[in-house]
Amino acid sequence: MKLTRKTGLRSLAVGAIAVSSALVLTACGSDNNSGSSSPSGGSSNAAASIKCGSKANLLASGSTAQKNAMDVWVKNYMQACSGSQINYKPTGSGAGVTEFLQGSTAFAGSDSALKPDEVTKSKSVCKNGGQGIDLPMVGGPIAVGYNLPGVDNLVLDAPTLAKIFDSKIAKWDDPAIKKLNPSAKLPSSSIQAFHRSDESGTTDNFTKYLKGAAASDWSYSGGKAWQAKNGQSAPQSSGVAAQVKQTAGAIGYFELSYATASNIPTVKIDTGASAPVAASSDAASKMIADAKVVGTGNDMALKLNYATKADGAYPLTLVTYEIACDKGNKPETLDATKAFLNYVASDDGQKGLSGQGYAPLPTEIATKVRSTISSLS
Template identity: 50%
Template structure:
């Protein structure tokens, strides 16, 4: 999926209608942040920002572009959703201003990125939380609870009917049909697959034996190349089940399963996802805010099947005009932009992490 949007003209029109006295080079709108510390004051600047990377955060970037253009109409933001790997490659080659990625920089990638930044280092800023939704289509079943061990059995092919005792035990109040289970997975490399298999691997009590990674390794099931294909296959088949980003589940009105990590079924929502991310282990130092998700987390009310996507940016090293534009956009995305995420199927950063991201953005120079 490729996204490249220019909203400068629309922004000028919007600025006149919404009375947002557009940010000049020196001042900006002040607004309350949806999560984290207080209000955002954006020093807009001018120029173009060229970004590329994660498709998982593409819908968030797309939503942010138009709103940000109304706040800072003299900055044009172009995003190319080429995938995390290509985004990092583009950034380390100096082709883009920063990258979006489903995972933080590996050591060898960090070395190359630091060299490109010259006078500073590259930092990983968590910005978009994309929960992994378990979506299903079972006639007559509008509420379904599953745990990682049972999901591992389903996607491994050892649990093949919806009235299997393991499923029935988790759904005592439902009448599970004898319908054959049809699993659907991503046939091409996918960050969603990577995070879903990490959840199965860590929380599945040894039931998942096919490792982790962006490529699907388990036998059987139907493959679909992208999220649209997964959604289409699940909707078309009674008894189907798959995994998609939360934004794809919400955008396509998919029915999602509750996750049981030992304390009963937990619905996918901002509170449950935020609880899992808040429990993540910091993996960076200073303003490098990479985190390690505990996919095996067993905590009441937490939904640990999540994907954290990052903006990877130079802490120092860009010229003054470019730095101002980068800081303007990231200030918006880490404050007011977080308010937009729930509406499109993502989750906002937990307050403490949001505050750290805002401080890291403010320190970019």
């Protein structure tokens, strides 16, 4: 089935609007988020609909952004499938992909699609002519949090953010910031810009946005590792959020749940639309609705339009993928991998995301994902 931007992805906006407006992309695990809710969704109805695979000790790792969703999925699956063991380690997208390419996990969670060289490396792990493929599962916004007492409703645009995180704008009362916030009482204090110290899909998506929407002001190639000079760093989204929370004049990027949990104000982004856009699940859904499927074959990597000017579309948005072999999976874990991922992509699996702050997959994409999972060998 061929997916198009108009038919396959636009339905996400409709599906996500039905989700509570309080929904925000959550993350925890090693990235502990005290504001996250405990796993839920382990209802008897969900358990009854799960088709169990063979009993196996299934190891997986990667994205911290999907950890709360994984808590729900793992809890429900293991309750329904007695004897099955699923261990998902929230090591971060970079570490998760590395472990998958080393053959030590059945699948990986990543906030970035596989790069060409990673696809090539996967061919040595995926036997019988197979390779790693990207299966989108969840999406949501990346917030830019700040600590600037007395300043509410801060508005920034892509060029200004690029210059801030590249240390080219160093003071809060810089003319570029003043122009976007004419009524704000901006201090003359220094900007303390924080980025991730570890390899991160959040960093990859943040820098993709800067490169996609402000190419003339962001000269770096991007990736999971931070490339710009200067600035300050902290490990994991929890570390960046903590530094922003406690440091006057700070600014940093992390999943929206961290801002919500710690009461950190977030930047509204001027995209050129009729009004600046705040980070929210609905606004992220409108962004994803403008995406294109660019993967070939069974790969479902998406390309987001970071320069979007669509009203209400929040451009700093990520999609988390499960990465698995299309062919040549390990025989001892293949059946369990297919059964678990089929549940994850099922209607019940996606409905379980609502209380955890994620936007469920649109129907057409979920159908394609389930078909691809069923074909894994």
